[in-house]
Amino acid sequence: MLAEIKGINEECGVFGIWDHEKAAELTYYGLHSMQHRGQEGAGIVASDGMELKSHKGLGLVNDVFKQAKFDHLQGRTAIGHVRYSTQGGKVIENVQPLLFRAQTGSMALAHNGNIMNAYKLRGQLEEQGSILQTSSDTEVLAHLIKRDGQGINEETIGDALNQMVGAYAYLILTENKMFAALDPTGIRPLSIGMLGDSYVIASETCAFDQIGATFIRDVVPGELITIDDEGLRSTRFAQQQQRGMCAMEYVYLSRPDSNVNYVNVHASRKQMGKELAKEAPADADIVIGVPDSSISAAIGFAEESGQPYEMGIIKNRYVGRTFIQPSQALREQGVKMKLSPVRGIIEGKRVIMIDDSIVRGTTSRRIVQMLKEAGAKEVHVRIASPAIQNPCYYGIDMSTRDELIAANNTVEEVAELIGADSLAYLTESGLEKAILTDNTINQGLCTACMTGKYPVKEEGKKEISYTGC
Structure with missing residues (x-):
C-alpha cells in the first residue's frame, strides 16, 4: 500500500x-x-x-x-x-x-x-x-x-x-x-x-x-x-x-492565539504539558521548551511539576519552520540556523526539554546535541503528543511510514537515536483530556497519525494525490 x-x-x-x-x-x-x-x-x-x-x-x-x-x-x-x-x-x-x-x-x-x-x-x-x-x-x-x-x-x-x-x-x-x-x-x-x-x-x-x-x-x-x-x-x-478535527492542529500547526473548534490552541497545549507532567515526570533542574509551538506545553509542564521554567533555547525569527521545509538537507540546516541554546541557563543543569512532536527525529537529535554541547548534564525529552507512527492521508507532511522514526523504533531506541537521557510521550487519553472540553462542539479528534485509526477511508487502493492542496 x-x-x-x-x-x-x-x-x-x-x-x-x-x-x-x-x-x-x-x-x-x-x-x-x-x-x-x-x-x-x-x-x-x-x-x-x-x-x-x-x-x-x-x-x-x-x-x-x-x-x-x-x-x-x-x-x-x-x-x-x-x-x-x-x-x-x-x-x-x-x-x-x-x-x-x-x-x-x-x-x-x-x-x-x-x-x-x-x-x-x-x-x-x-x-x-x-x-x-x-x-x-x-x-x-x-x-x-x-x-x-x-x-x-x-x-x-x-x-x-x-x-x-x-x-x-x-x-x-x-x-x-x-x-x-x-x-x-x-x-x-x-x-x-x-x-x-x-x-x-x-x-x-x-x-x-x-x-x-x-x-x-x-x-x-x-x-x-x-x-x-x-x-x-x-x-x-x-x-x-x-x-x-486533526489533532496536529492543536499540537503543532495552528497559531497559539487561534481557536480551533472553539478551543484555544495555547490553552490546549498548556494542558498537554500538564498532563505530560502527570504521566511522565523527570528528576531535573529546569524545564525548557522548543520555540515556538512547544512553549505553551513547557509552561504547563513546569506549572504542574513545580520545576522552574526557563528560556533555554532562543529562536532566530528570520528563519522558517523546519517541519515544512521541502528537503531533508534544508531541514537539518534550518535547525542550525533557527535555534540556539542559552548556555548561561542550561550549563551544568539537568534539563527537561519539551517538544510538541517527533516526526523524522533529525530536528530532535540536533537540538539535544546542541544542549549537551552547551553544557547540559542531562537532557530528558518529553513529547506533548503521542508518538507519530502512521502516515497522514489528509494533508500533512507525513505520507510514508518509512520516514517516521517512532514507527520503526521503540521508545528506548528513539531516545538513543536522538541522544536523550530519557524519552516519554503523552498518551492518547492525555491528549484527549487536554483538548476535548465542554466547549468543544461535536467532540472528536483525528489521531490517525498516532493511533492508526483513520476516520476517512478510501475503498480499494490507497491512492494519494500528487501534491495535495
Whole structure:
C-alpha cells in the first residue's frame, strides 16, 4: 500500500472576504497571519463583480506581494491561499488560488487538505476529455463542477464534493458569489467571521484578529456556505459525521492565539504539558521548551511539576519552520540556523526539554546535541503528543511510514537515536483530556497519525494525490 503513495502531502491556509472596499489588501493581511501554514507560495484572486483577477507567486506572502499593485486586484471580494510545496510540487502552476476562465462563468479555488481518490478522479476526467494543467487536487474539483457544461451553484458544487474522499476545506469564488465547504468529518479547520457588514472566512481565527474581524462560528462538517449580495446561506451537501478535527492542529500547526473548534490552541497545549507532567515526570533542574509551538506545553509542564521554567533555547525569527521545509538537507540546516541554546541557563543543569512532536527525529537529535554541547548534564525529552507512527492521508507532511522514526523504533531506541537521557510521550487519553472540553462542539479528534485509526477511508487502493492542496 505504501509503495503506491504518489508524494508527500502538505498543509495550507485559506482566507476569503466578501463585500469590503479593501478586499485584496485585507486578504493579504489575513494570509500574512497564516504564513506559518505554508511558506512556498501565496496568491490572491479578487472579483469586481464582472471579472476575476489574480496575483500569485512562489515565496513568502511579503515576497509575493512586495511589488504587487493592489489596484490590479480591484473589487469588493477576494480569496487567498498560502501553501508549501513538496518534492516535485514547487511550481507556479500549483500555487493557489487556481483560476479557471470560461464563457459561462469563471471561478477561483483555494483548498486546504488532501483528496485521497484524486488520482482515480483525474483518470476518469481525462478519459472524458478533460486536460488538467496542474498536479494539484484542487483542479479536480473545478473539472467535476463544470463537467458537461454545468453551471457553478450549490447543486453542482455539492455533487462534485460528494465524489471526493478525504479532508478538505474549500473556498470557491465566482464573479458574484463566494462558497465555502468543509468535508463531512471536519478534519480541517474553517471559520466564519464578520468585519462590519463584510463576511470573512479563514482557516484560523487568528486571521480575524489580524484584520479586526469578529468570530461568528465554525463551518460545520458537510456544510456548504454561499455568500452573495443577499447575504449568507447554509446548505448541506453531506450528512455531518462524528467530528475528526486533526489533532496536529492543536499540537503543532495552528497559531497559539487561534481557536480551533472553539478551543484555544495555547490553552490546549498548556494542558498537554500538564498532563505530560502527570504521566511522565523527570528528576531535573529546569524545564525548557522548543520555540515556538512547544512553549505553551513547557509552561504547563513546569506549572504542574513545580520545576522552574526557563528560556533555554532562543529562536532566530528570520528563519522558517523546519517541519515544512521541502528537503531533508534544508531541514537539518534550518535547525542550525533557527535555534540556539542559552548556555548561561542550561550549563551544568539537568534539563527537561519539551517538544510538541517527533516526526523524522533529525530536528530532535540536533537540538539535544546542541544542549549537551552547551553544557547540559542531562537532557530528558518529553513529547506533548503521542508518538507519530502512521502516515497522514489528509494533508500533512507525513505520507510514508518509512520516514517516521517512532514507527520503526521503540521508545528506548528513539531516545538513543536522538541522544536523550530519557524519552516519554503523552498518551492518547492525555491528549484527549487536554483538548476535548465542554466547549468543544461535536467532540472528536483525528489521531490517525498516532493511533492508526483513520476516520476517512478510501475503498480499494490507497491512492494519494500528487501534491495535495
